[in-house]
Amino acid sequence: MKSSGSGRGREMSVLGVMALAVAAETYALGGPAPATERASEAVVSAARGLVENHAPGMGGIIEDGFLGLLTVGTVYALWRSSAIPRPIGNPIARKSKTNASWVHVFTGAGGLAMALYAVGLERIHRESPGWTWMWVSSAMFMANALTYGPLMNIFKASKEGKYAMKLGYSFVASFQGVVWIAWSAQPDAPDWMFWAVMPYWYFSLAKLWESTEFVLALTPKPADADGLWATMTAGSRQRLGRMTPDAATLTYVGLNAAAAVFDNCYMALYTLLGPEQFWHTSQA
Structure with a gap:
């Protein structure tokens, strides 16, 4: 019972932090109305970019199919990365809490987020990410690859x-x-x-x-x-x-x-x- 209560407490903390983050962003944008307007504009801009920058012919269909599958797979991997705990994130509790495992989890999630950013930038705006993206994403994937050791101790x-x-x-x-x-x-x-x-x-x-x-x-x-x-x-x-x-x-x-x-x-x-x-x- 204690473990269950502790788990519910952690989940409530996660929900509270997410709610505070949304509230802080809303306040920074000037209140609910401007925040809603900015969010709507971002969605409309992304949708317009997807349509206007669609590659012609069969190549465009193949590209959208590949990038769509890549996006779905990356989002799923990001959700299962344990970077965000339950009830929003990964439903599976982590068994390793070493420093290396923390680095592994957050660099993995960061690398996946950087990959999604690059895919969106290319497909929606037909722009390539810059040097900052390259240095940060490469460092994250490298750190992730070098800190998988704790996983091997619990990997059955x-x-x-x-x-x-x-x-x-x-x-x-x-x-x-x-x-x-x-x-x-x-x-x-x-x-x-x-x-x-x-x-x-x-x-x-x-x-x-x-x-x-x-x-x-x-x-x-x-x-x-x-x-x-x-x-x-x-x-x-x-x-x-x-x-x-x-x-x-x-x-x-x-x-x-x-x-x-x-x-x-x-x-x-x-x-x-x-x-x-x-x-x-x-x-x-």
Whole structure:
């Protein structure tokens, strides 16, 4: 009973904080009437932008379908992120309250919110976010990828399930290097961005190795238990446990391995050529 009462108390606190936030914003805008007017104008402006900036033809339909699915998935992930507790946010109570888990929750929610902002800005106004968005969003996703450790202590899954979680966060971390490479194509990109990309090689190679481990663990067990191939794959089989080579598993492993190989080739070309030759643009 005490736990239930405590839970209700926390929920009332959440509702109270949200009500205060709405009241403060309403007051800042000059009262209920101006606040309602501003909200209506924002909705109308967004709707007008969606219509006027709709891409023509089948391309526009495909774009709207993809971005719509992306938005729904991101909003759902944001809701389940535990950044906002019940009854407004995630209905599942958090089990880990370490400092790392707090960082993980709020950087994850912040990264998702930044992603929604970029999608809305592009689709509604046909504008790209600026450098501030790039620095903040990349930092949030990177911090989120580096603080998943507490989740592993409470994550009830098989060996391959936990290793897949590790692989997923290696992809998130290494993708920030790809983001930095993309932004290095901007005419006003600082020269030091090339060197800033280099540390991401660690995560790029990590995801390549982790993807390779899935491939090695799925290979047929050799008849010769003491042979070279058995020795090479023994560690991967032990770390990932017994895996069933069904269609879903093979698809997952194959796509991850292909993506890891592609990303490492992408990084290698950028490292060898440098930003100017890689993008065939001048930074002058």
